[in-house]
Amino acid sequence: MTDRTHLGDVPPDWLAASTSLAQATRELVEAVALSDADATVLDEARSEVAALTERLRATARPHALRPGPADLAALRAADAGSIVVRPTNPGAVPLEISVRADTAEATWTAGPVHEGPPGSLHGGTSASLLDSVLGTLVQVRGTPAVTGTLTVRYRRRVPLGVPLTVSAALGERDGRRLPVTGRIEAGGEVCVEAEALFVAVER
Numbered sequence: 001m002t003d004r005t006h007l008g009d010v011p012p013d014w015l016a017a018s019t020s021l022a023q024a025t026r027e028l029v030e031a032v033a034l035s036d037a038d039a040t041v042l043d044e045a046r047s048e049v050a051a052l053t054e055r056l057r058a059t060a061r062p063h064a065l066r067p068g069p070a071d072l073a074a075l076r077a078a079d080a081g082s083i084v085v086r087p088t089n090p091g092a093v094p095l096e097i098s099v100r101a102d103t104a105e106a107t108w109t110a111g112p113v114h115e116g117p118p119g120s121l122h123g124g125t126s127a128s129l130l131d132s133v134l135g136t137l138v139q140v141r142g143t144p145a146v147t148g149t150l151t152v153r154y155r156r157r158v159p160l161g162v163p164l165t166v167s168a169a170l171g172e173r174d175g176r177r178l179p180v181t182g183r184i185e186a187g188g189e190v191c192v193e194a195e196a197l198f199v200a201v202e203r
């Protein structure tokens with residue numbers, strides 16, 4: 001499996017197992033972040049986690065799986081569809097991003113791991129969510145591109161524990177410049193707005 005770098009290249013049963021393990025690991029991260037167990041229990045847990053880490057490290061590939069050219073081309077060929085980004089990476093927020101024409105949208109509910117101000121989402125996580133959804137729209141509708149600038153306006157705090165809608169709209173391409181706007185909404189209210197300029201690259 002170590003030569004496979006794209007989500008579309010792996011067998012469906014393996015993808016399901018890896019996605020499920022990644023989700024269980026995110027739940028572990030939350031349990032660690034919130035745990036009030038005594039030091040003995042924490043030390044036992046550390047030993048068990050370390051043993052699992054060793055087992056999985058023995059078969060590590062150089063990069064985490066990501067959507068590849070074939071996954072993007074299939075979606076690009078259709079007028080509408082969805083793509084799941086980073087489902088097997090427990091260190092990332094997994095998103096199912098729906099793309100229709102020049103717009104994209106994803107829904108995600110934030111938990112305590114991503115808390116910034118009390119009860120609210122960390123601003124860096126908001127920026128990261130926007131970069132992911134805007135960036136995916138650009139890759140699907142444009143060409144390979146990287147974020148040149150990302151300007152984020154935090155209008156109101158983003159609540160934890162409720163569904164958030166992250167959306168993006170592609171502007172008019174100007175040479176290598178691809179402008180994209182986006183927002184994060186909760187309960188129908190706009191919490192964060194973003195303006196980005198992606199720059200087309202060879203790969």
Ligand SMILES: CCCCCCCCCC(=O)SCCNC(=O)CCNC(=O)[C@H](O)C(C)(C)COP(=O)(O)OP(=O)(O)OC[C@H]1O[C@@H](n2cnc3c(N)ncnc32)[C@H](O)[C@@H]1OP(=O)(O)O
Pocket residue numbers: 067072085131132133135136139145146147148149175176177197199200201
């Ligand atoms: C499904 C796939 C999932 C993907 C989703 C996730 C997407 C996440 C996206 C990211 O987070 S990417 C990571 C963060 N970004 C970077 O690491 C980019 C690092 N910077 C670079 O690689 C280069 O600086 C860059 C490619 C942006 C520009 O270098 P170049 O030497 O290729 O371009 P050049 O300087 O010739 O500029 C080309 C055009 O872009 C403009 N430009 C360049 N950098 C810019 C910038 N930073 N902001 C605004 N405009 C910029 C520049 O003015 C110029 O405009 P004109 O053609 O009109 O003259």
